Amino acid sequence: MEPMAIGKRLAEEFPGEILDTCVHAAQVSVIVRRQRIVEMLAWLKRTDKIRLNHLMCLCGVDNRDRMQPPLQRFEVAYSLYSITHGHEFRLRAQVPEEDPRIDSATPVWKGAAWPERECYDLVGISFANHPDLRRILLPDDWQGHPLRKEYPLKGHDEWSGFTDLLHKVEELRPFDFNPNPALRK
Numbered sequence: 001m002e003p004m005a006i007g008k009r010l011a012e013e014f015p016g017e018i019l020d021t022c023v024h025a026a027q028v029s030v031i032v033r034r035q036r037i038v039e040m041l042a043w044l045k046r047t048d049k050i051r052l053n054h055l056m057c058l059c060g061v062d063n064r065d066r067m068q069p070p071l072q073r074f075e076v077a078y079s080l081y082s083i084t085h086g087h088e089f090r091l092r093a094q095v096p097e098e099d100p101r102i103d104s105a106t107p108v109w110k111g112a113a114w115p116e117r118e119c120y121d122l123v124g125i126s127f128a129n130h131p132d133l134r135r136i137l138l139p140d141d142w143q144g145h146p147l148r149k150e151y152p153l154k155g156h157d158e159w160s161g162f163t164d165l166l167h168k169v170e171e172l173r174p175f176d177f178n179p180n181p182a183l184r185k
Contacts, residue, residue, distance in 0.1 A: 003028035006050055006089050014040055019070035019094065029077075029090045031070055034102045037093045041108045044080060044089065052080035052089055058105065058115040060123030061092075064149040073097035074125055078105070101126035104133075122147040 004021070007030040011018040017040065020031040032040060044052040057079040063071045074095040081088050095102050104127040105112035116127045117136040124145035127133055135142065139161055144151055 001049055001085065001087055003030075003087070003089050006030075006044070006052075006087070009047070009050065010040065010044065013043055027090065029092050031075075031092045031094060034076075034093045034095055037076075037091075038103045038105065038107060040091065041078065041080075041105055044091070045108055049085070050089075051082045051084045052087075054081040054083050055079075055105065055109040055112055056081050056088075058112055058119065060119035060125045060147070062123060062147060062149045070094065074100050074123065076102055076119065076125060095125055100124055101128055103128045104130040106131060121145070124148060 007018070007021050007028065010030060010032075014032075014036060017033050017036055018030060019033060022029045022031065044050055055078065057077070059077050061075045061077055063073055063075060067073060072094040074097065076093045076095060078091040078093070079088065080091065093102055102125065104116055106116070106127075107129070113131060114136065116130055117133060119125050120127060120130075120133055121135045121137050122145055134140070138146075139159065141160060143157075
């Protein structure tokens with residue numbers, strides 16, 4: 001089934017939830033409200049002729065520099081694939097800056113847990129009902145979310161644990177493994 005046809009079926013099933021449909025570089029994206037995202041994802045997964053049963057990717061996006069309606073400051077993009085039928089579909093749920101949270105997709109796909117944690121860690125979008133929402137890539141004491149547009153390229157300050165980490169690297173250097181003795185220091 002073509003993505004436009006899937007989007008049309010989704011709009012029929014969830015009236016008023018579809019904000020827009022975009023086509024860019026021959027890829028279709030359906031922009032939706034966040035309130036019923038879990039219901040929409042479950043419907044897309046279970047509906048026979050659609051059967052989008054694989055979550056290929058879930059990521060957070062900061063739209064700060066291109067916010068025109070219907071785009072909110074943030075969005076969560078879900079790239080879905082049907083193993084059964086071989087078609088793809090992209091859903092983009094809008095998340096406002098003043099309340100950057102959305103329901104977790106883990107009831108539909110358990111595998112959404114880690115990409116949601118990454119999205120939370122790097123973009124600052126929170127996922128309600130997530131089984132273990134905490135940082136996954138950055139240390140627990142990290143300040144801010146580095147994939148937000150206002151985050152400075154070199155960070156705010158030096159990370160407080162950086163010096164300790166450098167000392168630990170030097171302490172463990174004698175135990176480095178390098179099969180080429182000529183390259184060892």
